[in-house]
Amino acid sequence: xxxxxxxxxxxxxxxxxxxxxxxxxxxxxxxxxxxxxxxxxxxxxxxxxxxxxxxxxxxxxxxxxxxxxxxxxxxxxxxxxxxxxxxxxxxxxxxxxxxxxxxxxxxxxxxxxxxxxxxxxxxxxxxxxxxxxxxxxxxxxxxxxxxxxxxxxxxxxxxxxxxxxxxxxxxxxxxxxxxxxxxxxxxxxxxxxxxxxxxxxxxxxxxxxxxxxxxxxxxxxxxxxxxxxxxxxxxxxxxxxxxxxxxxxxxxxxxxxxxxxxxxxxxxxxxxxxxxx
DNA sequence: CGACTTTGACCAGCGC
DNA sequence: GCGCTGGTCAAAGTCG
Numbered sequence: 233x234x235x236x237x238x239x240x241x242x243x244x245x246x247x248x249x250x251x252x253x254x255x256x257x258x259x260x261x262x263x264x265x266x267x268x269x270x271x272x273x274x275x276x277x278x279x280x281x282x283x284x285x286x287x288x289x290x291x292x293x294x295x296x297x298x299x300x301x302x303x304x305x306x307x308x309x310x311x312x313x314x315x316x317x318x319x320x321x322x323x324x325x326x327x328x329x330x331x332x333x334x335x336x337x338x339x340x341x342x343x344x345x346x347x348x349x350x351x352x353x354x355x356x357x358x359x360x361x362x363x364x365x366x367x368x369x370x371x372x373x374x375x376x377x378x379x380x381x382x383x384x385x386x387x388x389x390x391x392x393x394x395x396x397x398x399x400x401x402x403x404x405x406x407x408x409x410x411x412x413x414x415x416x417x418x419x420x421x422x423x424x425x426x427x428x429x430x431x432x433x434x435x436x437x438x439x440x441x442x443x444x445x446x447x448x449x450x451x452x453x454x455x456x457x458x459x460x461x462x463x464x465x466x467x468x469x470x471x472x473x474x475x476x477x478x479x480x481x482x483x484x485x486x487x488x489x490x491x492x493x494x495x496x497x498x499x500x501x502x503x504x505x506x507x508x509x
Numbered sequence: 510c511g512a513c514t515t516t517g518a519c520c521a522g523c524g525c
Numbered sequence: 526g527c528g529c530t531g532g533t534c535a536a537a538g539t540c541g
Binding site: 374375376377378394 | 512513514515516
């Protein structure tokens, strides 16, 4: 792989209102203050704070650079697909599955959720009237179960990637117990194929940056395969968020300290990336 | 007719 | 050991 095609692997989710949550922050909640970053910039004063600012500036710039190549949950799966370490379950029929183990005992002792540690939680905003549990994330899913859980009166839907069994990704979708207009999707595993719907992915990327809670709008299409073709016009709130981001970017790039810090840290980061190859 | 959803049943894990 | 719970299966139903 040449340097030009390298992906800069930086977590840009930060506190900028992105929905992406990493396995390290699975309890992430929708960001209530998308302008938190801007306010932290204004408070900078000490040397220590300047270091923090420098780091945030780099992250902010990368975020802006990546606007057209946003690291959405989908992309994060793609980026991580070489890190697959979880056991893949055979996904054929029950008996066939059992046959793939040397004994029933081995089958039943298999880890049930080997990918749980890699689960990623994403929030989607939907209309209150939309009772479906279908979210548009660009991939095609097959629903294989639904269950009412103890801690939430709304049912939880279970989906497998439609490319299964070759693709091991699963997701669970459930309405937020606090806010019924929010769908919480838990993704487990990494897709081992490209997003089948480029258009949907692109739209998701834009929404991920634009939404106040980083929640792409959900489609209420009956079928999960249909939601990849749904119209994805940005909402008013999303447009405002995009404007806010643009103003922040313009303000930061006018700051000489910002540009100097960015140049220095970008170079360091790129060198580190090259050294790491 | 194939792809997909629904839904009751089954299973393992866990706490008591 | 038992009951509860979450996750999965698979037959039946639905849709295009």
